[in-house]
Amino acid sequence: MSKSGVTSPIGFRAAGVACGIKKNGQKDLALIVSDTPAAAAGVFTTNAVKGHSLKWSMEKIKSGKARAVVINSGCANACVGPAGDADAAHMASYAASLIGCEPCEVMLGSTGVIGYRLDMDKIKAGIDNAYSSLSEDGGSLAAQAIMTTDTFSKETSKTISIGGKTVTIGGMAKGSGMIHPNMATMISVITTDADITAEMLDKALRSACSKSFNRISVDGDTSVCDKVIILAGGMAENPPIISEGPDYDIFLSTLTEVSQTLAKMLARDGEGATKLIEIRANNCATSKDAHLILNAVAKSPLVKTAIFGNDANWGRIFTAAGYSGANFDPDKTDIYIGDLLVCKNGVAVPFDEEEALKILKEKEVIITLDFKDGKVFDRIWTCDLSYDYVKINGSYRS
């Protein structure tokens, strides 16, 4: 074991334990604690239906500070009425009493099945157990404890220099189904030892999310419990980042990189996925058009099954762009599979099927649409749709 993910930065300890919420006995409770009162920011689901633990965090993070994050998997603590709000408050105050902070400084996350109450005895025993096993090497255990249908745990970190000081940003994420802009059934916690104000942290997180977590799609469903939370403890002792400028730019680009690495891991681990698909919209007239097109193509089950089947069926890609609601000129549109031009100015181009097959058999496939209509570039990451998606989701709740 070594420092990784959320415990990569100085001043963070974490734990991941099994408390019995998951029926299979696997880890289901993660605790991350900052040694110092940290600046905090969050981005939350846009779903009209919101989980109780999520609502707690949305409300409390407005203060811009936090000491800890508690996340359970196996039960979403959603749609159970006022009792769910009480359970969330209880969970936060129980953790706060151990850590020695205010309940409002404890952010919460719950992910799993909707419509069932949390077993608070198990949760409390889990928090006890996690608290006593907090460690600077605990990042990877925490990352394991937040998994639901994930097939691998997801964490990353990156170190930079700001004002002569070494600054680290680390993060973990979970989620594989229901991932779609904005914020699907994913939870990510990012930590940093950077010294940065809550205001600038919030600004950086929103910008990073718009290029990472809000640019992935697995099945187009967005969940009621999705969130990204960032805590900045300040132990790196860099000159405080209090406004835009070169230091902020470095921090933002690193945060974006960390977020993109995690986001791509989520797309790659899409339920039943066999490959990562990157869809690019080049030379769009407007950001809105690019967004509509990328979403439609990334969500299309016909596109996703074709790529699963290694079928260079660009007609489905073009069709999805066509019904996206975006304004573009079909007669000016080019489509590429990898580097292979398959459609020029809206018309089929004869291409080497063997070459296409080779590109499609790779673990990462890039699809590019060029609209020759402006200067906007955007992209989205998604995955293919396989038999296993159906298998996983046809029997999840039971």
Add this chain to the structure above:
Amino acid sequence: MSKSGVTSPIGFRAAGVACGIKKNGQKDLALIVSDTPAAAAGVFTTNAVKGHSLKWSMEKIKSGKARAVVINSGCANACVGPAGDADAAHMASYAASLIGCEPCEVMLGSTGVIGYRLDMDKIKAGIDNAYSSLSEDGGSLAAQAIMTTDTFSKETSKTISIGGKTVTIGGMAKGSGMIHPNMATMISVITTDADITAEMLDKALRSACSKSFNRISVDGDTSVCDKVIILAGGMAENPPIISEGPDYDIFLSTLTEVSQTLAKMLARDGEGATKLIEIRANNCATSKDAHLILNAVAKSPLVKTAIFGNDANWGRIFTAAGYSGANFDPDKTDIYIGDLLVCKNGVAVPFDEEEALKILKEKEVIITLDFKDGKVFDRIWTCDLSYDYVKINGSYRS
């Protein structure tokens, strides 16, 4: 063989033949001819990308009259450039020369793979063959000839009395994947011997579609070749329907019924579908909200796989409603699976899992969301998402 589908009304003959467009040698060309110049109307795909045969029909039907419809399956005649428009014109004039009408009176449809030219020698030979086998019993052969991934051919008819005269409305449809509002990869031809003006026919068709073909969803993809065309030959000799009134109302309700029967057949035959799902939105505040919610729930792969797996996972239904963009109060929402209440005022209700399993195992499942927020009712038909959807679509083009 007997009169059925499009040849149910007096004055229509049809044929379905194999001309070699489909590699497997199955029927792939349908011809429907009205003995009289018929009033005609059409509803077409909203996709920005439009097939060449479709564009021909969209343009020509503006005259409000037609004599015939030629449809080929196996090749969509889409995205092949100006040659595709020329092929469409050629197809229409060849058929017109045999029938003895103007090319602009021949409506066209092409469905199948995108990006390949039609083989005009095969098409012309097919039209020759179809023309010489035109018959009042040919409705079912025509219905077979327009199938692509359909597992059964779809036709229906209904007879009513208008002004003391027997009036028949008959129709056929194809499509199973890519079906979504508005007008997915479906083609439907409806015929009637009613005497009705083109204007009233257009009005009736639009109204009927909004409650039938535009209320089905299989995978959320909408195709570039979708259309519904109706021809009214007038041979029933009813008092002409020239305005709204009781006769129009009878005609409209019957047309709606015929359209719904065909639409439900399409949803039931969704690629890989094992059951028909009807989703109802009750007591919505506005039509727009109902529409957004129904679309999101019907498109959700998580909802569709859960129902495939007989899993009463109402959390996914609620989640989809939540991200639909509709305005509604989650805390007032009730959800039913069949007649079983599973969520009341946004909170889980304990329910009999055995009872739920029994409901979900039926071939038709009704899901109801009650928003207790207004008076709007709407519904949509869709199907579950199974392993076979992936199988069919992972290897379609090749």
